[in-house]
Amino acid sequence: MDRFSKFHPAVCFSFFAAVIVLTLLFINPVYPAVSFAFSSLYLLRLRGRAAVSQLFKLSLPLAAAVALFNMLFVRRGSVLLFSLFGRAFYLEGLAYGACLGLMLGAVLMWFSCYMQVMSSERFTSLFGRLAPNTALMISMVFRFIPNMLKTAAEIRDAQLGLGNEVKGVKNTLGRFSALVSISLEASIETADAMRAKGFGKGKRRFYNRYRLRTADYLLLPLLLLLFAAELFAKSIGTFDFFFADGLEIKGFSLPALLGFIFLAAMPVIIDFKEDIKWHFLKQKI
Numbered sequence: 001m002d003r004f005s006k007f008h009p010a011v012c013f014s015f016f017a018a019v020i021v022l023t024l025l026f027i028n029p030v031y032p033a034v035s036f037a038f039s040s041l042y043l044l045r046l047r048g049r050a051a052v053s054q055l056f057k058l059s060l061p062l063a064a065a066v067a068l069f070n071m072l073f074v075r076r077g078s079v080l081l082f083s084l085f086g087r088a089f090y091l092e093g094l095a096y097g098a099c100l101g102l103m104l105g106a107v108l109m110w111f112s113c114y115m116q117v118m119s120s121e122r123f124t125s126l127f128g129r130l131a132p133n134t135a136l137m138i139s140m141v142f143r144f145i146p147n148m149l150k151t152a153a154e155i156r157d158a159q160l161g162l163g164n165e166v167k168g169v170k171n172t173l174g175r176f177s178a179l180v181s182i183s184l185e186a187s188i189e190t191a192d193a194m195r196a197k198g199f200g201k202g203k204r205r206f207y208n209r210y211r212l213r214t215a216d217y218l219l220l221p222l223l224l225l226l227f228a229a230e231l232f233a234k235s236i237g238t239f240d241f242f243f244a245d246g247l248e249i250k251g252f253s254l255p256a257l258l259g260f261i262f263l264a265a266m267p268v269i270i271d272f273k274e275d276i277k278w279h280f281l282k283q284k285i
Helices: 009-025 030-047 049-073 091-117 120-127 132-161 169-196 214-235 254-264 266-284
Strands: 080-084 087-090 240-242 248-250
Touching (some): 009 254, 049 091, 132 169
Antiparallel strands (some): 080 087
């Protein structure tokens, strides 16, 4: 059981917002690597090996493609890797592309974790009072993609069960047409259900079953403090990485690195602590 997902939606949303923003801000080999490692560990906790392996098949080739693409089009650098048809390819371009690719892979991993922890109900409870229509629309968009992927898999399984061919452009277009039809029908049913429940008519009462507890009051300020400290470290040039005329990292700060490691590892640490506690409780039985 994942203990971190049991915290208040404000705590969970603040964590994902902080770790994703910091992953995007620090363009260097260290922070994206740390972010990718702990996002993978947390996703392994949430969804198991199969889901992590599937995302690895997407994120790692994406990182390699970004690295190679950047090397092909960046013409500046001092460390020559090789020349081809009179064109020079430099280490700096490959390193910068690798950092960007790893950063995108880490963000993809964190968003996969976000989809497991922040359900549409939790998101709506968090922003329903401030912007009810916008919160509902965003939650529906977040649900649309997983539901569409699930429906596509069901259509493919049904075709296989009937003994029909699922390969080829013609068969793919046929499944896509069925998927669009099912999605449109589902959206019409949702709209009719919302209209029948009186959505958009008169003032609505807001219900929120989530309440801040002591652990939430302790963890939320800690998250905000770590996030503010990392932003300050970034503003003074900590972990600035230069990719022109050689690879160089400036402003190395061990406290800043440890702070980001602790922030990214927070869900894993909380779950590990609960696992140890549960193990000792079982020993006493």
